[in-house]
Amino acid sequence: MADPRGGDRDFPEPPEGLAKPEDDSVVAFLDGPDQAEAAIEQLIEAGFERDRIYVLCGIRGAQRLDVSGAHHGLRGRVYRLLEWISDEKGILFRARDHLEAGGLVMSVPADDDRKADAARILAGHGAHGMAHFGRDHWEPLGA
Numbered sequence: 001m002a003d004p005r006g007g008d009r010d011f012p013e014p015p016e017g018l019a020k021p022e023d024d025s026v027v028a029f030l031d032g033p034d035q036a037e038a039a040i041e042q043l044i045e046a047g048f049e050r051d052r053i054y055v056l057c058g059i060r061g062a063q064r065l066d067v068s069g070a071h072h073g074l075r076g077r078v079y080r081l082l083e084w085i086s087d088e089k090g091i092l093f094r095a096r097d098h099l100e101a102g103g104l105v106m107s108v109p110a111d112d113d114r115k116a117d118a119a120r121i122l123a124g125h126g127a128h129g130m131a132h133f134g135r136d137h138w139e140p141l142g143a
Helices: 033-045 058-065 070-085 089-100 115-123
Strands: 025-030 054-057 104-109 128-134 137-140
Touching: 025 033, 025 089, 025 115, 033 054, 033 104, 033 115, 054 058, 054 089, 058 089, 058 104, 089 104, 089 128, 104 115, 115 128
Parallel strands: none
Antiparallel strands: 025 104, 025 128, 054 104, 128 137
16 A cells, blocks of 8 residues: 555555454564565565565554444444444554555464464564464454
């Protein structure tokens, strides 16, 4: 996604539809495009799947996140409502706020065996606010 915050870089975008964490993924906040680019390179070198890493950038990323689900029909609104009544709403709102402030949010495929590796690599590039999403649960990662 080309974005003023991403400069002239095109980061991989999430699949079409409502942007949400995939099962077995690590989501992290990054402050700049250089951090994201370097993290992606190191993640790929470490064997993470390039075609399943994606990045939301800045204001357009916040719009794509669509915290209300209003732009994704009834299914999107219901999905977001379920997040709002769960403990996931905090990370959803933090992601929106971080994007609106010009940050980036990255998702990396990582099951329980690889989540620590992904978090270590991401943290090495300044990532913060990290969380691992498994099937029917999530957990914060890092400090």
